[in-house]
Amino acid sequence: MKDPTPLDSALDALPDNSGTIEIDQAGATTEVDVVDVDRLGVRLKGVRVRRTRAIDVEHEAATLPDRLRALPGRVEPVEIDPSLGGARLRTRPDRREYFEIDVEPDRTDIRRTRIDAEGTRHASDWAMTRDQLDRLLGEAAGPVDGPDEDQE
Amino acid sequence: MLSIDRDLGRFRDIVKGRVRKDLRRYMSSGELVGRKGKEMVSIPLPQIGIPRLRYGDNKQGVGQGEGDQGDGAGEGPRAGDAPGDHMLEVEISVDELAEILGEELELPRIEPKGEREASADKARYTGINTVGPESLRHNKRTFKQALKRSIASGTYDPRRPIIVPIKEDKRYRTFEVDTEPRSAAVVVYMMDVSGSMGKEQKEIVRSEAFWIDTWLKHNYDDVDTRFIIHDATAREVDRETFFRTRESGGTLISSAYKLCLEILEHEYPPEEWNIYPFHFSDGDNWSQSDTRTCVELLRNKLVPISNQFSYAQVDSQYGSGQFIKDLDEAFSDLDEVCLSRIPNREAIMDSIKELLGQGR
Numbered sequence: 001m002k003d004p005t006p007l008d009s010a011l012d013a014l015p016d017n018s019g020t021i022e023i024d025q026a027g028a029t030t031e032v033d034v035v036d037v038d039r040l041g042v043r044l045k046g047v048r049v050r051r052t053r054a055i056d057v058e059h060e061a062a063t064l065p066d067r068l069r070a071l072p073g074r075v076e077p078v079e080i081d082p083s084l085g086g087a088r089l090r091t092r093p094d095r096r097e098y099f100e101i102d103v104e105p106d107r108t109d110i111r112r113t114r115i116d117a118e119g120t121r122h123a124s125d126w127a128m129t130r131d132q133l134d135r136l137l138g139e140a141a142g143p144v145d146g147p148d149e150d151q152e
Numbered sequence: 153m154l155s156i157d158r159d160l161g162r163f164r165d166i167v168k169g170r171v172r173k174d175l176r177r178y179m180s181s182g183e184l185v186g187r188k189g190k191e192m193v194s195i196p197l198p199q200i201g202i203p204r205l206r207y208g209d210n211k212q213g214v215g216q217g218e219g220d221q222g223d224g225a226g227e228g229p230r231a232g233d234a235p236g237d238h239m240l241e242v243e244i245s246v247d248e249l250a251e252i253l254g255e256e257l258e259l260p261r262i263e264p265k266g267e268r269e270a271s272a273d274k275a276r277y278t279g280i281n282t283v284g285p286e287s288l289r290h291n292k293r294t295f296k297q298a299l300k301r302s303i304a305s306g307t308y309d310p311r312r313p314i315i316v317p318i319k320e321d322k323r324y325r326t327f328e329v330d331t332e333p334r335s336a337a338v339v340v341y342m343m344d345v346s347g348s349m350g351k352e353q354k355e356i357v358r359s360e361a362f363w364i365d366t367w368l369k370h371n372y373d374d375v376d377t378r379f380i381i382h383d384a385t386a387r388e389v390d391r392e393t394f395f396r397t398r399e400s401g402g403t404l405i406s407s408a409y410k411l412c413l414e415i416l417e418h419e420y421p422p423e424e425w426n427i428y429p430f431h432f433s434d435g436d437n438w439s440q441s442d443t444r445t446c447v448e449l450l451r452n453k454l455v456p457i458s459n460q461f462s463y464a465q466v467d468s469q470y471g472s473g474q475f476i477k478d479l480d481e482a483f484s485d486l487d488e489v490c491l492s493r494i495p496n497r498e499a500i501m502d503s504i505k506e507l508l509g510q511g512r
Contacts, residue, residue: 010169078348081384081402084438088402090470098472113472121474 001139006132011037026139032133042133045125047110049141054105055129061087062105070128070136071099071110097124108140168243179363179504180497185196190241193366222415227406230475250370253363257504260511262371262459264335264426271344275327284324293323335427336374337407337459339364340415344384344433345397353466356494357432363504364430370427378415382408383439388415402438405431405475406445422457429458430507433463435473444476447482455488460512464492464503488512 002014010021010032017037023030028051036043061077068075073091080087086104096115101108114124128136157372171178218397253259272465298317308315343349343357369375379394380386383401386408412429420427437443455461476491483489492506495497 076470078436079346079383079402079438080410081438084384084402084404088436090472090505092470093472098470115472118477120477121472 005134025141030137030141036109041127041129043125043127049108051106057082057087057103067142068139070132070139075101172252172256176251176335179501180189192245193249227312246366250366259508262511267329272466275329277325279326279328280323281326288325290323290325294321296363297321297323304458331484334373337368337372337428339368340375340378340412340429342412344403345381345399346401346403348434348468348471349434353434353468356466356497359500367508380408380411386411403435403436404442406442409446409454428430428460430462432464433475434471435467435475436471437475443478460488460490462490462507464494467495
């Protein structure tokens with residue numbers, strides 16, 4: 001039997017199987033809003049990565065689509081504008097649902113949106129296995145070296 | 153009517169019938185965009201083939217002629233290497249095209265707002281003067297004057313009625329400048345050129361703009377067209393740049409509305425001009441706070457001076473399309489705000505009808 005990961009420990013410690021958990025990773029703190037959890041999977045409604053060091057938004061928006069594989073669809077940058085404070089990436093809105101990621105220098109937010117029949121957008125929760133969620137947190141916080149550091 | 157005129161008339165009727173029949177295709181394919189001159193539009197039509205009998209050698213058909221049972225039938229026709237039929241290009245006037253558009257889409261004629269008429273100066277030769285250039289000499293008046301002088305001075309001989317005008321008899325036409333009202337409109341096209349608006353979306357906007365131009369020019373004597381592109385900032389550009397530019401920045405729609413207002417306030421007094429702002433976007437605004445700014449700008453400034461404010465949202469692959477929903481909620485009480493969603497090229501015709509169907 002494998003040792004529990006920090007994610008497992010945080011999820012298992014949730015009272016009533018719901019609430020917000022915090023996990024410290026190298027250079028970042030990740031928050032997950034959990035709606036429900038059991039031994040296999042998690043239903044969640046948002047992930048926030050808060051970094052201690054600012055990153056290059058344009059570089060992050062360019063590399064995140066290839067790095068982020070735990071989501072069911074590929075994200076693509078929709079708009080990148082550091083002057084407005086960040087970048088927005090999105091999965092293709094199939095069946096009127098999509099994942100949206102806002103990247104700012106010190107944080108990355110992941111959420112899911114559903115568009116109802118009248119065209120109104122709602123925040124929507126989604127389910128993942130614990131392993132998938134663990135991978136998602138790692139990929140979202142992952143190596144985010146800017147272009148200058150790549151050249152070193 | 154001359155027979156050639158009658159034939160030409162019939163030909164034009166056929167052409168118009170074909171254009172009418174294929175209007176939806178022309179609108180969705182964008183075939184006519186770029187074929188528009190100042191007065192005429194060049195339209196590609198498949199040539200009309202008239203069936204006729206051809207005489208030739210009687211060739212043997214299948215099951216006839218030499219050969220034994222079981223022999224191959226030989227080679228059939230192969231793919232040709234010659235060019236196919238050429239399309240016939242015919243020209244119809246922009247006005248005729250607009251009429252077809254209006255009839256097919258059942259568009260009501262636009263009623264220019266009563267006082268929103270611009271003045272235009274027009275010279276008319278209505279007066280007579282004793283001085284002027286010889287090119288404007290009024291011969292009838294001149295000889296009449298000479299006749300009057302001749303009778304008054306007793307030199308007129310009815311048996312030999314020769315009248316020779318002298319310098320004092322000469323009369324010249326003079327013109328007066330009439331100021332007559334002309335209905336004038338300004339169309340301000342605004343387009344989101346942020347990263348999420350791709351080539352396909354721009355082509356759809358180009359087609360829409362072509363048909364809107366055609367209809368408005370048919371309804372007004374003078375139409376001024378201005379172009380604004382925006383991502384997080386807005387700038388005025390020429391028509392070519394408008395359809396070609398692609399930026400990667402975020403979208404602040406309010407930047408376009410502010411620039412549009414600036415242009416209108418400085419150059420187009422609403423008492424003289426019929427004002428038509430058209431905005432095209434994929435509906436992704438950067439923030440809800442900017443959307444609130446847009447709603448305020450529209451409600452308090454842009455819509456009150458416009459005949460109609462039109463917003464058309466072109467679906468994009470990754471677009472959320474939220475902005476049209478926000479406008480719909482904010483302006484359901486205002487008929488002057490017209491909204492249209494364009495999911496793809498096939499929807500252009502319906503969108504044009506939505507935008508121009510109010511008759512404003």
